[in-house]
Amino acid sequence: xxxxxxxxxxxxxxxxxxxxxxxxxxxxxxxxxxxxxxxxxxxxxxxxxxxxxxxxxxxxxxxxxxxxxxxxxxxxxxxxxxxxxxxxxxxxxxxxxxxxxxxxxxxxxxxxxxxxxxxxxxxxxxxxxxxxxxxxxxxxxxxxxxxxxxxxxxxxxxxxxxxxxxxxxxxxxxxxxxxxxxxxxxxxxxxxxxxxxxxxxxxxxxxxxxxxxxxxxxxxxxxxxxxxxxxxxxxxxxxxxxxxxxxxxxxxxxxxxxxxxxxxxxxxxxxxxxxxxxxxxxxxxxxxxxxxxxxxxxxxxxxxxxxxxxxxxxxxxxxxxxxxxxxxxxxxxxxxxxxxxxxxxxxxxxxxxxxxxxxxxxxxxxxxxxxxxxxxxxxxxxxxxxxxxxxxxxxxxxxxxxxxxxxxxxxxxxxxxxxxxxxxxxxxxxxxxxxxxxxxxxxxxxxxxxxxxxxxxxxxxxxxxxxxxxxxxxxxxxxxxxxxxxxxxxxxxxxxxxxxxxxxxxxxxxxxxxxxxxxxxxxxxxxxxxxxxxxxxxxxxxxxxxxxxxxxxxxxxxxxxxxxxxxxxxxxxxxxxxxxxxxxxxxxxxxxxxxxxxxxxxxxxxxxxxxxxxxxxxxxxxxxxxxxx
Numbered sequence: 128x129x130x131x132x133x134x135x136x137x138x139x140x141x142x143x144x145x146x147x148x149x150x151x152x153x154x155x156x157x158x159x160x161x162x163x164x165x166x167x168x169x170x171x172x173x174x175x176x177x178x179x180x181x182x183x184x185x186x187x188x189x190x191x192x193x194x195x196x197x198x199x200x201x202x203x204x205x206x207x208x209x210x211x212x213x214x215x216x217x218x219x220x221x222x223x224x225x226x227x228x229x230x231x232x233x234x235x236x237x238x239x240x241x242x243x244x245x246x247x248x249x250x251x252x253x254x255x256x257x258x259x260x261x262x263x264x265x266x267x268x269x270x271x272x273x274x275x276x277x278x279x280x281x282x283x284x285x286x287x288x289x290x291x292x293x294x295x296x297x298x299x300x301x302x303x304x305x306x307x308x309x310x311x312x313x314x315x316x317x318x319x320x321x322x323x324x325x326x327x328x329x330x331x332x333x334x335x336x337x338x339x340x341x342x343x344x345x346x347x348x349x350x351x352x353x354x355x356x357x358x359x360x361x362x363x364x365x366x367x368x369x370x371x372x373x374x375x376x377x378x379x380x381x382x383x384x385x386x387x388x389x390x391x392x393x394x395x396x397x398x399x400x401x402x403x404x405x406x407x408x409x410x411x412x413x414x415x416x417x418x419x420x421x422x423x424x425x426x427x428x429x430x431x432x433x434x435x436x437x438x439x440x441x442x443x444x445x446x447x448x449x450x451x452x453x454x455x456x457x458x459x460x461x462x463x464x465x466x467x468x469x470x471x472x473x474x475x476x477x478x479x480x481x482x483x484x485x486x487x488x489x490x491x492x493x494x495x496x497x498x499x500x501x502x503x504x505x506x507x508x509x510x511x512x513x514x515x516x517x518x519x520x521x522x523x524x525x526x527x528x529x530x531x532x533x534x535x536x537x538x539x540x541x542x543x544x545x546x547x548x549x550x551x552x553x554x555x556x557x558x559x560x561x562x563x564x565x566x567x568x569x570x571x572x573x574x575x576x577x578x579x580x581x582x583x584x585x586x587x588x589x590x591x592x593x594x595x596x597x598x599x600x601x602x603x604x605x606x607x608x609x610x611x612x613x614x615x616x617x618x619x620x621x622x623x624x625x626x627x628x629x630x631x632x633x634x635x636x637x638x639x640x641x642x643x644x645x646x647x648x649x650x651x652x653x654x655x656x657x658x659x660x661x662x663x664x665x666x667x668x669x670x671x672x673x674x675x676x677x678x679x680x681x682x683x684x685x686x687x688x689x690x691x692x693x694x695x696x697x698x699x700x701x702x703x704x705x706x707x708x709x710x711x712x713x714x715x716x717x718x719x720x721x722x723x724x725x726x727x728x729x730x731x732x733x734x735x736x737x738x739x740x741x742x743x744x745x746x747x748x749x750x751x752x753x754x755x756x
Contacts, residue, residue, distance in 0.1 A: 316479075329343050578593050580630035590607055
């Protein structure tokens with residue numbers, strides 16, 4: 128097992144805890160700080176070391192004045208700046224208490240000589256002169272001081288962050304009108320919305336419930352497959368409730384340091400108690416709520432301590448009033464039983480995959496801002512997307528919009544949506560895939576076999592499309608869609624489905640005398656379905672109505688153990704015989720149809736080789752309408 132991600136995570140967490148990330152960035156930029164310091168120091172050094180004006184004595188000044196060679200004299204304190212006719216300058220010091228006129232008078236300088244000289248007196252404070260002299264020395268000291276101040280402030284900030292490492296990372300929901308989601312924006316899941324509306328009403332009007340002796344539910348667990356809208360439902364609760372809403376992911380509790388997870392749980396509930404009434408939403412709670420003492424499942428002490436703290440906070444010695452915890456997971460089977468008991472998660476709200484009516488409503492919500500063509504019928508789209516979750520339906524319309532934009536269209540047309548459905552189901556088309564004519568013919572017979580057997584078996588779903596264009600991992604495909612949503616299935620329906628899965632393999636063998644690797648996926652699905660009939664559904668006529676094996680996910684040294692046997696080797700042998708018998712029954716039924724309908728298969732193959740794709744109308748024009756049940 129590669130330990131590099133773990134080591135990187137450990138290193139980054141340790142740097143964050145000790146505040147070394149800031150220090151690392153600071154020292155990384157030290158070169159630039161040092162370069163700027165050198166540039167400024169060189170500038171002021173050049174200023175300080177610039178060539179100075181030559182000095183001279185007072186006698187030199189008197190002599191030059193008498194000779195008429197002095198043009199200007201600037202008096203600044205006790206300093207005389209003398210300009211001569213030859214362009215040179217001299218600096219002469221005098222006594223600060225004696226004026227220039229008195230000085231020259233003492234040296235018997237003629238007044239008419241002075242009248243020809245431009246004499247200017249400048250008043251310079253002692254502080255300005257001191258600053259000019261001291262600036263080249265003080266500026267480097269100031270720069271060094273600023274550098275150390277920034278460094279020490281970063282270290283102090285890192286230390287303060289280290290002290291808050293165990294604080295809750297939960298974010299409070301911001302009531303932004305533009306991003307607000309309400310129950311009106313969530314289509315389908317009517318029962319789930321009713322349950323959550325009651326929670327919101329309790330938080331708004333608690334007195335109505337308290338007067339009747341009702342106790343507020345402490346926790347609501349949202350259960351459902353991925354993409355069914357658990358997080359969206361929680362966002363709608365946040366939008367509906369006028370109370371603080373804290374949301375956090377289960378993975379944000381556990382860190383590499385012992386006790387951090389439990390500390391963050393305490394911090395989270397402390398924040399919640401200060402803002403009662405309020406809601407806490409924990410997404411993917413199975414990250415910390417897994418069953419304790421799982422043995423081979425990889426028991427993690429830090430995770431278990433975090434779970435223990437959640438259990439105590441939700442229903443411990445100190446009751447938590449008016450704090451409702453909403454959690455979401457798609458793995459309720461791995462949660463600890465202590466989480467699911469009354470007093471903690473009192474309610475379990477299940478979000479199922481949407482039925483046809485719900486799918487139509489979900490499509491209407493996501494199609495609100497998309498310009499659809501008039502020919503687009505959302506009911507038809509809902510019929511062609513059985514088993515799709517809300518996230519899948521959103522993805523379908525998004526892919527359709529992308530496809531329409533790629534074609535420079537102004538509207539999303541029906542063909543774009545149908546294409547996007549198949550893309551979401553099986554992946555994008557691979558028209559550039561180069562195949563030989565022989566492979567193309569084998570694929571056509573394979574898919575024609577699937578379609579003919581599915582069409583002439585009474586309890587299978589109608590065929591809507593056949594294609595020999597590669598899509599995703601499939602070299603070709605036959606699309607069957609149910610006419611209605613069904614939850615219960617009979618044994619005879621499964622046998623016919625097995626016949627459809629085996630039809631491609633049988634058609635290849637009966638037509639070409641041997642089989643190819645193209646049926647590998649079909650055989651795997653057929654074997655899995657046959658095993659489920661025996662071990663899960665109790666549909667074996669020999670073994671009787673019971674299940675075999677306990678399905679439990681356990682990870683040990685990177686290996687997933689999916690089943691724990693609760694039967695003997697003799698029963699295991701009988702299960703294998705029953706699976707083989709079911710597949711033989713399905714094979715006999717499929718072989719009969721393929722043998723009797725060989726002319727129709729040849730016609731379908733010929734049409735596929737010409738068009739590569741057959742829609743339902745084209746297919747039924749060749750083989751006739753599907754027989755009624």
